[in-house]
Amino acid sequence: xxxxxxxxxxxxxxxxxxxxxxxxxxxxxxxxxxxxxxxxxxxxxxxxxxxxxxxxxxxxxxxxxxxxxxxxxxxxxxxxxxxxxxxxxxxxxxxxxxxxxxxxxxxxxxxxxxxxxxxxxxxxxxxxxxxxxxxxxxxxxxxxxxxxxxxxxxxxxxxxxxxxxxxxxxxxxxxxxxxxxxxxxxxxxxxxxxxxxxxxxxxxxxxxxxxxxxxxxxxxxxxxxxxxxxxxxxxxxxxxxxxxxxxxxxxxxxxxxxxxxxxxxxxxxxxxxxxxxxxxxxxxxxxxxxxxxxxxxxxxxxxxxxxxxxxxxxxxxxxxxxxxxxxxxxxxxxxxxxxxxxxxxxxxxxxxxxxxxxxxxxxxxxxxxxxxxxxxxxxxxxxxxxxxxxxxxxxxxxxxxxxxxxxxxxxxxxxxxxxxxxxxxxxxxxxxxxxxxxxxxxxxxxxxxxxxxxxxxxxxxxxxxxxxxxxxxxxxxxxxxxxxxxxxxxxxxxxxxxxxxxxxxxxxxxxxxxxxxxxxxxxxxxxxxxxxxxxxxxxxxxxxxxxxxxxxxxxxxxxxxxxxxxxxxxxxxxxxxxxxxxxxxxxxxxxxxx
Numbered sequence: 001x002x003x004x005x006x007x008x009x010x011x012x013x014x015x016x017x018x019x020x021x022x023x024x025x026x027x028x029x030x031x032x033x034x035x036x037x038x039x040x041x042x043x044x045x046x047x048x049x050x051x052x053x054x055x056x057x058x059x060x061x062x063x064x065x066x067x068x069x070x071x072x073x074x075x076x077x078x079x080x081x082x083x084x085x086x087x088x089x090x091x092x093x094x095x096x097x098x099x100x101x102x103x104x105x106x107x108x109x110x111x112x113x114x115x116x117x118x119x120x121x122x123x124x125x126x127x128x129x130x131x132x133x134x135x136x137x138x139x140x141x142x143x144x145x146x147x148x149x150x151x152x153x154x155x156x157x158x159x160x161x162x163x164x165x166x167x168x169x170x171x172x173x174x175x176x177x178x179x180x181x182x183x184x185x186x187x188x189x190x191x192x193x194x195x196x197x198x199x200x201x202x203x204x205x206x207x208x209x210x211x212x213x214x215x216x217x218x219x220x221x222x223x224x225x226x227x228x229x230x231x232x233x234x235x236x237x238x239x240x241x242x243x244x245x246x247x248x249x250x251x252x253x254x255x256x257x258x259x260x261x262x263x264x265x266x267x268x269x270x271x272x273x274x275x276x277x278x279x280x281x282x283x284x285x286x287x288x289x290x291x292x293x294x295x296x297x298x299x300x301x302x303x304x305x306x307x308x309x310x311x312x313x314x315x316x317x318x319x320x321x322x323x324x325x326x327x328x329x330x331x332x333x334x335x336x337x338x339x340x341x342x343x344x345x346x347x348x349x350x351x352x353x354x355x356x357x358x359x360x361x362x363x364x365x366x367x368x369x370x371x372x373x374x375x376x377x378x379x380x381x382x383x384x385x386x387x388x389x390x391x392x393x394x395x396x397x398x399x400x401x402x403x404x405x406x407x408x409x410x411x412x413x414x415x416x417x418x419x420x421x422x423x424x425x426x427x428x429x430x431x432x433x434x435x436x437x438x439x440x441x442x443x444x445x446x447x448x449x450x451x452x453x454x455x456x457x458x459x460x461x462x463x464x465x466x467x468x469x470x471x472x473x474x475x476x477x478x479x480x481x482x483x484x485x486x487x488x489x490x491x492x493x494x495x496x497x498x499x500x501x502x503x504x505x506x507x508x509x510x511x512x513x514x515x516x517x518x519x520x521x522x523x524x525x526x527x528x529x530x531x532x533x534x535x536x537x538x539x540x541x542x543x544x545x546x547x548x549x550x551x552x553x554x555x556x557x558x559x560x561x562x563x564x565x566x567x568x569x570x571x572x573x574x575x576x577x578x579x580x581x582x583x584x585x586x587x588x589x590x591x592x593x594x
Contacts, residue, residue, distance in 0.1 A: 020550050021227070023219065023259070024242040024273070024543040027195045028293030028319060029501075031540060032222050035240070035547035039540050041226050046346075047214050048180035048189040050130075050171045062191045062344055075406050079327075082404035086397040092366050095331065124374045124382035125347055128179045130187050132170045176221045181346040184379035191346055194218070197315055198246030198295035200254070212254060216262045223263065234264040238559070241270045242546035244290070245297045245306075246313055260565045267561045271549050273542040274299040275306050277499045280545025281535050285488075286495040287480050289472070289512075290542070291399070291502035293318045296472065298479045300492055310482050312475045316398070318502040320405040322352035324395040325360065336385035338375035347376045359392050362507030367393040396505050400471040400515055473515035486525060493520075494530040503538035 017036030024031040026045060033040030071079075083095045175183065183189050194201055194214045202208045223229045229237060239259045243252055252270060259268045274288040278301045287310075290297045294317045300310035323342050329335040342349040351374055359369050368390045375383040398404035470478070480492045496512065509531045517529040536544055 017547065017551055019237045020240060020547070021223070021229075021237050021265070022240045022242060022543055022546045022550065024276075024546060025195060025215075025255070026244065026292055027193075027198055027295060027317075030218070030222070031543040032219070032226075033543070034227065035550055037547075039537070040543045041222065042539065043177040043222060043226075044181055045195055045218065046176070046180050046191055046193045047218050048175045048183050048191045049214075050173055051188045051190050062346070071406055075403070078403040079406055082398070082401040083328075083394060086394050086401055086404065087391075090393055090397070091364050092391060092393075124384065125182050125350065125376070126382070127184045127376075127379055128175060128182045130172055130175065130183060130189065132172050174217060174221075176218050178350070181350050185345060186378050196294065198244055198292075198297070198313065199248070200251050212258065215255070216258050219258065219263060231264065235266045235562075237265055238550075239263070239265040239268040240546045240550035241268055242273055242276045242542050243270060244273050244292075244295075245299050245311055246295055256560065256565065260560065260562045265562065267559045268565075269550065269553070269559045271546050272299075272306055273297070273499075274301055275304070276542045276545030276549060277497060278304070278545065279548050280541040280543075281497060281532070283495065283497070283532075285491055286497045286532070287476060287492045288497050288499060289476060289503075291317060291472075291498065291500040293501065294320075296399075296475070296500075298475050300479055300483060302483075302488060307483060310479045312479045314402065314470070314472065314475055316402050316405050318356070318500075319349065319353070321360065321395045321398055321502070322349060322356045324398050324405050325356050325389075325392070326352055328391050328394055329389055332390050334388055334390050336373055336375070336387055338373070338383070338385065339377065340375070345376065351376075355389070356395065357501075357504070359389060360396050361393060361505060362396050362511045363393055365393075367391065393507075396502075396508065397511075399502070399508075400473055400511070402469070402471055471515075472512065473519040476512070476516050477519040481520075481524065489524075490526055490528070493526055494528055496529070496531045497534070498531055499534070499538045499541045501539045503534070509533075 017034060020035035022031075022033060022035050022040065024040070028045060029042055030045040031040040031042050080095055087094050171188070175189070180189075180191055183191070192201075192206065192210070192214050194211045200208075200211050202211050223234075241252075241255060241259060243255065247255075256268060256270065259265050273290055274297070277288050277290070278284065278286050283301075284304050285302050287298065287300045294315075296314040296317055298310070298312040298314075300307045319342075326335065326340060326342060340348045340352075342352055355371060355373075359371060361367070368388055369392060371387060371389050373385045373387055375385065377383070394404070476496065480489055483489055483492065493516070496516070498509065498512065502508070512531050513529045517527075520526050520529075534541060
C-alpha cells in the first residue's frame with residue numbers, strides 16, 4: 001500500500017498494464033484492449049457463420065429471436081403524437097404540415113457533428129470477401145501491426161474467387177466484427193448477435209450453447225487477430241471484465257467461465273460499467289447514464305459504491321434513433337426510392353448509424369442537410385443517391401419521448417432461462433461464503449458447468465430488474481430521488497455523467513439538463529442540474545475506468561484465479577466493494593491527470 005501511494009502512475013501502467021486485458025462487452029459493440037492502451041478496439045459484437053448443406057437458406061441470414069417488425073396502429077398513432085410534441089418543442093413544422101418550399105426553400109445547414117472527417121460521411125461500404133485469401137490475411141496482420149484500430153480490412157473484390165473453380169476457393173468458416181455486417185445477403189452466411197438489449201440473446205431461435213460458443217469465438221478472434229495473443233500465452237494475462245448493470249448474475253457467471261475456462265486467462269475480476277465509468281472520469285460520486293446502442297442504464301454511485309436500488313433500465317438506444325431517422329425521412333418523402341431494411345440487412349443499419357452520427361443533433365429550428373445515401377442490393381456495388389435529409393433534430397429527442405422510437409421492433413430476450421436473480425449489486429458480494437467440504441474437482445466438463453459451482457453458495461433472491469417505459473429525463477430523476485437523502489440528491493443532480501456512444505450527440509448535454517430540471521417535482525428542494533463534461537471519449541469511459549481499477553487493484557482478493565474457478569470452486573472474498581475508495585479515487589485522479 002505504501003508503494004502504491006508513492007509510485008508514479010506511468011510506472012504502474014508499464015508494470016501492470018502490459019498483461020491486463022480489459023473486456024467491456026455491449027449489445028452492439030465490444031470494447032477490448034490492453035490496459036496500457038489509450039483506447040480499446042471497438043468492434044461490432046457479432047459473428048457470421050458459414051452455412052453448409054441443408055443449412056443454406058440465404059433468405060434467413062440473420063439468426064435472432066422472432067422479430068416483431070409489424071408496428072401496430074396504436075404504436076403508429078403514438079409515434080406520430082410524439083413527433084408533434086417534439087416538433088412543438090423544437091419549433092419546427094408538425095408531421096403533416098406542408099412546408100411551402102416552392103417559394104421559400106428550406107434553410108440548408110452543414111452538420112458535421114463529432115466527425116471532422118466530413119469526406120468519410122459519403123464513403124460507401126464494400127461487400128466483404130467471404131473466401132479464404134492469404135493476401136487478405138497478410139493485409140489484416142499488417143494493419144494490426146501498424147496500430148490501426150479498424151475492424152475490417154479492405155478485401156479483394158468478392159467476385160474474384162467466383163471466377164475460379166470451387167476447388168480453388170473455400171468459404172471462411174466464420175467472420176467477425178464489421179466485416180460480418182457487410183456480407184451480401186446472397187452469401188451462405190448467418191449473422192448472430194450473442195447479446196441483445198443488455199442480455200445474453202438466448203431464445204428458442206438462438207440456443208444457449210450457440211450463444212456461448214459465439215461469444216467465445218468472437219473474443220478469441222479478437223485476442224488472436226487484433227491483440228496477437230496466442231493460446232499458448234494466455235496464462236500470462238489477466239482479464240478485467242467490465243459488465244453492464246443490465247446483466248443478471250448467471251450471465252456474469254457464464255462470461256467468467258468463458259474468460260477463465262475457455263479463453264484460459266490466468267485470473268479475472270468483474271467490475272460494473274457504472275462504477276468503472278466513475279473512476280474513469282476521476283470521480284467517486286455520480287449518477288451514471290449509459291446510453292448504448294440498444295439499452296440505457298442509469299445507476300447512482302456514492303463514494304465508489306453502486307447503489308442497487310437506484311438502477312433503471314430503458315429498452316432503447318442509439319440503433320432505435322437510427323431506425324427513427326429512416327422513418328422520419330420516409331414520412332417526409334426525402335429518402336430515395338431504394339430498399340433499405342435495417343432489420344434484415346445489417347449493412348443498411350451500419351449506414352443509418354453513420355448518418356445519425358454525422359448529421360443528428362439536438363437544437364431548435366429546422367435542421368436539414370444534404371447527404372449521400374447508399375443502396376446495397378444483393379452483392380452489387382453500392383449505389384449513391386444525393387438527397388436532402390430533414391428534421392434531423394427529431395430522432396435523438398426520442399430519448400425523452402420513447403414512443404417515437406417504437407423500440408419493441410427488437411423485443412428483449414425471454415427471461416425464462418434465468419432461474420436465479422441474485423444480482424452483482426447486492427450485498428452478497430460483501431459476504432464471506434464458506435466452501436462446501438464435499439465439493440469435487442472438475443466441475444466444468446461441459447458448456448453449462450459454470451452454474452454447478454455457484455449453486456454451492458447461498459444467495460438472496462431478488463426480483464429481476466424491470467425495464468422502465470419512461471423517457472430519459474424521468475429515469476434519471478427517479479433514480480436520483482430514490483436515494484432518499486437530500487444532501488446526496490443535490491450532489492447527484494449536479495454530477496450526472498453521460499457515457500456510451502450516443503453521449504456524443506451534439507446538444508444532448510443541455511437537453512438533459514433542461515429536461516431533468518423540469519422533471520423534478522416542484523415539492524423537491526432542488527434547483528440545479530448539471531451534466532459533467534467527460535475527460536475522455538464517453539464511448540470508452542467504462543473501459544478506461546476498468547483499466548484504471550485493474551491496475552490499481554491488481555492482486556487483491558477480488559481477483560478470481562483460473563484454478564479456483566475451474567477445479568476447486570471459488571473463495572468469495574470480502575474486498576469486492578472498495579472500503580478504501582477514497583484512496584482509490586485519489587490514485588485514479590493522479591492517473592488521469594498524469
